[in-house]
Amino acid sequence: MEAVDMHAEAWEGIRNGFETGRLAHAYVIVGSPRGNALHFAESFLKLLFCESAEKPCNECVACRKVEAHKHVDTLWIEPQSKSRQIKADEVRALVHRMTQTSFEGGWKAGIILSAECMNTNSANVLLKTLEEPPPKTILLLVTSSPQALLPTIISRCQKIVLSEGKAGEMDADWEEPLMGILRDLPPMGGLDAARLASRLKGLFDLLKAGIADAVENDLDLGEEALDESKLKVILEARTSSLLKEVQADVFRIMLDWHRDVLMLASNIDSRHLAFSGEQRILEEQAKSHTPASALQAIQVVEGMARRLERNIPDLQVFDEAFRKLAIRS
Known part of the structure; x- marks a missing residue:
């Protein structure tokens, strides 16, 4: 739980929301899509899907599947290596999955890594889901460049800043x-x-x-x-x-x-x-x-x-x- 320990305040807010049933339906997680923001997103999902009383345990089958990005009720998408874009069809498939019944009867989660790589069509497809989210669904937009996301997307998500991506905020x-x-x-x-x-x-x-x-x-x-x-x-x-x-x-x-x-x-x-x-x-x-x-x-x-x-x-x-x-x- 490395990312959780390093960003205790943000994590405490997520845990409290989970325990009180007040989680937002979508979050923008600002940080490294291969580092702290990715680890935080994985910890978030473990909290949702963990099978143990003390969540997340990091040891149960569900936690291990989340860490391997293979949990049946999660769908991960990220830019393709050649185009460096997240295309509308990929987002449309994620949105469709969010409207279907959960395989395990609980939460469904969609995770978009490097969400700033969505093109205009992709972002517009996602907006429809953000406006009318299905019940018991979580969308996590992981990005190092939140300024590249549409303002209408940012306004419909709760923002968690682990580290900023702009030059003026570097160490x-x-x-x-x-x-x-x-x-x-x-x-x-x-x-x-x-x-x-x-x-x-x-x-x-x-x-x-x-x-x-x-x-x-x-x-x-x-x-x-x-x-x-x-x-x-x-x-x-x-x-x-x-x-x-x-x-x-x-x-x-x-x-x-x-x-x-x-x-x-x-x-x-x-x-x-x-x-x-x-x-x-x-x-x-x-x-x-x-x-x-x-x-x-x-x-x-x-x-x-x-x-x-x-x-x-x-x-x-x-x-x-x-x-x-x-x-x-």
């Missing part, structure tokens, strides 16, 4: 270094790519050191009484867990930036930009892209995150990725 320790890297894209060649990779490596080293210091300072007296080897294991485990979440936030910001470039390269309305304050720089970067190459840049960033999870040296990952992003002469 000050890594805000400017990351924004500086993004502003200097795309690399002008191999040497420029190597310099950007080194800067991103320096940023990640800063994050690792800061998180390790914070975790060590937060250890309570009982833990300090442990022998050195056990204390080291605890320190490394907590540091690794927090680092993964912060890394997910860094890549989420990088993806939001590249999605803005894709929008401008595709001549989509700039009112929906995540980084509207950086529009001039984004427009300049978009000039060096076609919609296809801008989409490829998004896929390169996604690949960076996946490769880091496989414990490939970070400088190697960054250098190879920035070389792929470099302008070809």
Whole structure:
């Protein structure tokens, strides 16, 4: 229950709503669709479907099925890798499932990951369900960019903010270094790519050191009484867990930036930009892209995150990725 422990106030509100029968019918969960927001959504669903007296137990069959995204009364949808869109037919299938009888006689839940990737038709299909929700249904819209959702959708949902997705709300320790890297894209060649990779490596080293210091300072007296080897294991485990979440936030910001470039390269309305304050720089970067190459840049960033999870040296990952992003002469 990692996400629950880290966001106790939000979780307490959900638990109270569940116990008093006052849950909203739809929630927008703002955070990382692969990190804290995803874990929170899974914990929410476990609360609904758990078979134990103390909910959620994280051990019963229902909880395990929820965690595997295989519970019969839940339906998950997310953007397809090529189009990066959630299409109307997918949302229509989710809405249809919500109107049917529950297989197990209880709740039904629909979860949309990266909900900001719904196109206009998809959003309009969802709106009809939000206006007249079936009984005992829950819709969870997980997004890192709530500003990209239609205001009419936001107004019909309860909002839970775990972490913000806009540049102005990033942690000050890594805000400017990351924004500086993004502003200097795309690399002008191999040497420029190597310099950007080194800067991103320096940023990640800063994050690792800061998180390790914070975790060590937060250890309570009982833990300090442990022998050195056990204390080291605890320190490394907590540091690794927090680092993964912060890394997910860094890549989420990088993806939001590249999605803005894709929008401008595709001549989509700039009112929906995540980084509207950086529009001039984004427009300049978009000039060096076609919609296809801008989409490829998004896929390169996604690949960076996946490769880091496989414990490939970070400088190697960054250098190879920035070389792929470099302008070809």
